[in-house]
Amino acid sequence: MFAILLTVSMFSQGFTMVSYGKSFITAFTEDLGYFYPNTSSSLRVTALLDGTSVNIFYNGNSTPTQTIPNLMKGQTVTVVFPKSAEVYQLDYSNKSIRITSNKYIVVHSVSSANFTISEVSAQTNIVQPDENLGMNYLIPSLNYTTFLTTFGISQSTTYNSFRLIIINAEDTENSITIVKNISAQIQLVNFTIPSYQLIQLQADDSMMMVNSSDKIAVLLTHPCLDKTDCTCGMIVNQILPVRFQGQNFVVPYVRDINKRKLLMTSNDNADLLSQDNTPLTLSSSGYLSLPDLNTRYVTASSNVSLKLIIPGLFIELIPENQFAACYMMPFYSNNRWAVVIAKTASKDQVRLSTDLSITQPWSEISNTQYSQAEIALPSPMSIIWHPSSKIVVYVVEKINNIIFGGPAIPIKENPDPSGCKVPVEFVVGDQPLKWTESLAYCTNRQREFACPTNEDVQIEFAKQVNTTNVEGWIGLRRSLMTTAWYWQTNTISASSSVNYVYWANGQPQDKKFELCASLSLNHTDDFKWKSAKCCEKKLPVCYEKRKILPPLTMSSIVYIP
Template identity: 65%
Template sequence: MFAFLLIMSMFSQGLTIVSYGDSFITAFPENLGYFYPNTSRSLRVTALLDGTSVNIFYNGGSTPTQTNMQKGQTVLVGFPTSVNQFDYSTQSIRITSDKYIVVHSVSGTDGVNNKSVQTNVVQPDENLDTHYLIPSLNYPNLLATFGISQPDIASKRYGSIRLIIINAEDTENNITLVKNISGRIQIESFTIPSFQLIQLQVNASLMMVNSSSKTALLLTHPCLEKPGCTCSMIVNQILPVRFQGQNFVVPSFPGITQRQLLTTSRDKAISPSQNNISLTANLAGLQSISDPDKSQYVTASSNVSLRLISPGLFIELIPENMFAACYLLHFYTNNKQAIVIAKTDSKDEVHAGTETLQNAVWTEIPDTEYSSGRITLSDTSVMTVIWHPSSKIAVYILENTQETIFGGPAIPINLKPDKSGCVVIPGEFKVGEQPLKWAEALHFCANDQREFACPTDKALQVDLANSVDTTDAEGWIGLRRSLMTTEWSWKKQSSSSSSPSPPVTYVNWADGQPQDKLKGFCASLSLDGTDDFKWKSTKCCEKKLPICYKPPTTIVP
């Protein structure tokens, strides 16, 4: 019991996640190929920056397949085999790059109009960990919850959920399984060689997986029974416990008439609640929520992960503390839908690509500040972004073929809202070391391939204040008066720039500023934090530190 408590004490909590990176590892679990030989397995790799070099390693090999990509470009990489045996395997896929990429996995049968499709966001190595909580799932009880009887043929080969544990590092990895069998804690240990994996059968007894090095965990089933003697593959990459939360918006997904919630937490006794009414788990550990046709707000007294489960479908729910500002969406059919959770008072600012959403059907979620929006995307592109300039949102994808529904959370790209769009690399302020005249400071920034700092709104002013070292000096910003009209205007770059000057709609003048035009045609900014980084009008020939700005790198626009 002491060992169990010690392991529990090692968990820590985090608040944010993005799913881009430069190193990934995954595997393709067995799908319906056991019944349907014509199967497909592929990765979609999307570059977020120009000049990206990508290496793909298969079966633990050291010789990669290489490709070069530009920003927004997606390549489809197919693989012939999947992990279909229990025990050890070398069949991992490792992807590395010299710049940021995202990786999306898809597995299916008979092309795009197939009997089973499952997609999965592959998490970058940065999001992996050494400690995981495992969802408590008893397969026969899970089926019974939805009124499905388990066929005899499935009792041995497909009689349980599977767990694939992938060693994400180039070193031997010591794995510890923590189980609760009849109320007693049991420990099992083994090792996994570099970049290899193991597939295990799991049931409700497995509680935790701990490791000496980073691992990736996939919860999967190759043929989860559904009504009508059909089945669907499921794949769910388990996130480390630091990405759990307490508050969730449970969306209403079109076409899903049966749904249950599965809670995973350190406290086995914890149960989430809806409208302050506790949700009681059934024999399978699943909890029913009221009004399945409406989105609901569910809370827990401590951190949990929450999955929405329907016959043939597992969807990891995004906790409120992990909402993001921009999501990348990959589609595989022409029936493309998205569910967006946004604050009601700013839902009209949600963008798809470069435009605000035009065809969203919004429904307010009672007793919350949120609304749920259902969006049908009609363009022919296989990829888009949905983002918000001033507030965090949650985005889910839902697609269906003639026989199956699939989808889940979209890929979070940037956490902090930015009116620039879907930001990959945030904007950056830089203060020069030598005092210069205003015109010299303008050219200094241009020569450094940066703009003159122009805090044109409060958000940029706050970013500037938070990102520069405070000092008793003053710095130039790109604001000056016209010699002809004496009106203030922004000057981001040198006079040779063709970029139009934005209007002056936000100011942060100190008391008594700006002074009479004869006392200053240029604007300086106090670098003293106690002075609230206030502005004042100054003679342009005085020497002050140049403040430069590198705009954010975005996907869209």
């Protein structure tokens, strides 16, 4: 039996949405921008830990269509799909794409027409891991005619509606309910989606909400969105579950854009936006006109989602409660930059890659604690992080007159002075050992004895671990002389104090010889601790210390037939 690898995040607490995981599901939407037939659809998969193996499942296959073995930390592989991967029918389809891995990865999607020609259609988006998916989604009110009128655009294509792709992220039949408001009457549309399949629907301003019995991914798309220059381009926006909404947003300034609006999606039509305590007037469809191009701070009366709408581009805005400390930025063209928003008091601490300070000028955002900088990036794969404060980063690219991009990929929530660190990898041994033997097992593998020294570590451990009904040793002991509990590993001294405990009911036992502690590895027992005799045999639980993410590298291209 092989050791069980369990990758656990120690920095994914609260509402922040880190975008790494071990299971993803997505789809490529139809691209008719400029009516080019030879479009390109691909995924970039980046490993966060050494020894990562990735499986790609395509066209409803239950076995991997492609396996990518032994990726190293920071290594990126581009997976290219054929034109037939695009979802173009308004019906059920098995064209979902699943990505699984044995260790944490991030996945980024790009769809485009030929980048070398004068007119281009391009969209990129973060593929959210299954952990970030949900069962409740609010759908923005998007009547196509109203959309064009809002931006003063004359319709030139025959694609007069947006589309909604709903993907079943579970290996079971998923019950879906679409909530619609038609002539002030609520109507429910119910159907099911088979395992890992999807359905594409026309979307209009009657759609309010999508609910499901299990996790789903929801994509808002348009194959040929009209723009002001009598051209059109594809739109892709992965809608986030309602739990990722927020109240406070910094609306960034993006250069080379002269028309932009906000679109608010809310569960309550009475929700309001304000700036500097001054109410802002939204249209009946939820649009807010932005008369200038300044960066601004807006507040909603309750949790909402905001999209920065530009003809040809939807940018999902990250609420303040979801700012993170480290971002990965994949780019696809030579004309690229990052928009960084950081606290003014610590803006000079923003770092690029390993230790380079940001030297570009900063602009303070009026009546806020924030400043914004635009950073030109020399590498197509970069990292921006902050050692002591949370920030938000958007990536922007321009090819000829086409601008595309969106939020950067958040991979670490909490700041760390030493750098942008990868997730912690836990290893559960495959053979039961005594407590002292378990300590040696971890030490001999250059790992630490697991020590859930605070609630955050315990919670994140519990999120990922679920083995059989067994127990594992942790690095907690108590003194035979004083009966006081202390942490002891190969690096934590025996005097390390215990400020957090998670004992099961009736634990620890007041027995003279129960001097060690174990925890359940089964979620039905809530991963509670208990005291035990150190000579008992249980599975050793070790972890590898977090390491700084190295410079990212592009390694290879894999083609899916």
